[in-house]
Amino acid sequence: MSVKSYIIVVPASPIFNREIVPVFENLSQADSSLLYSAMYRNHMDMLSKLKDYSIVYCFDERDRDFLPEEFSDESLDKHFVKSNEVWKGMRKIIADKVHQESPNILLLFSNSIAITPSAISRYFNILSHDDYNLLVGRSSSGKIGLLGLNYYEDRLMEDFSSCDINYDNFLRHAGKLNSCLFTVDSFLTVENFEHFRTLYKILSKKESIEFCSHEIHELFTHLFIEYKEQL
Numbered sequence: 001m002s003v004k005s006y007i008i009v010v011p012a013s014p015i016f017n018r019e020i021v022p023v024f025e026n027l028s029q030a031d032s033s034l035l036y037s038a039m040y041r042n043h044m045d046m047l048s049k050l051k052d053y054s055i056v057y058c059f060d061e062r063d064r065d066f067l068p069e070e071f072s073d074e075s076l077d078k079h080f081v082k083s084n085e086v087w088k089g090m091r092k093i094i095a096d097k098v099h100q101e102s103p104n105i106l107l108l109f110s111n112s113i114a115i116t117p118s119a120i121s122r123y124f125n126i127l128s129h130d131d132y133n134l135l136v137g138r139s140s141s142g143k144i145g146l147l148g149l150n151y152y153e154d155r156l157m158e159d160f161s162s163c164d165i166n167y168d169n170f171l172r173h174a175g176k177l178n179s180c181l182f183t184v185d186s187f188l189t190v191e192n193f194e195h196f197r198t199l200y201k202i203l204s205k206k207e208s209i210e211f212c213s214h215e216i217h218e219l220f221t222h223l224f225i226e227y228k229e230q231l
Contacts, residue, residue: 038219087157112145
């Protein structure tokens, strides 16, 4: 029997509740929410094209009453957690699925982008080996943007609370674990305005259609026009 594969989108912050979203550098609070939501919607749009994986969408619990229509479908697997201590919620979700099904699991942080469907297939190929495998995605800024695993132990995320995880710090933590560690890169986490500039350059290239459709690109275009003088 084939191993089940899950992709879980992990919220880096509140996204849709405009009154409490963290203000992104140089952006208004409303535009900060637009940026975060465009990145989350990009994950949903990209993942909707994949047929071999079960998708789990996680949101900050303060977004519960503010989800847009596309996330209101009752058939979606949705969970609400506290993003400032997100790994408490993730541990329960992951542990429940691992104990029931022993699946391969890929965690995509909501502030990551430029992860293609073909890359996701490669990640799951790595996780499909019999060893205890831990896949770590290092962004261009040295932060963690994704994690993959084919086993679970409680120590996995005990040193962390939010999605703001430095790669080098994670490596020191991973040394305590009984796992084979694999590192992948070639994607972006968007954490400050310099990263926003990088995002603009990336989405200006035709190759970006692999991970960002024209429809989603339009969501970013409003922001690029609004802040073009700073780009």
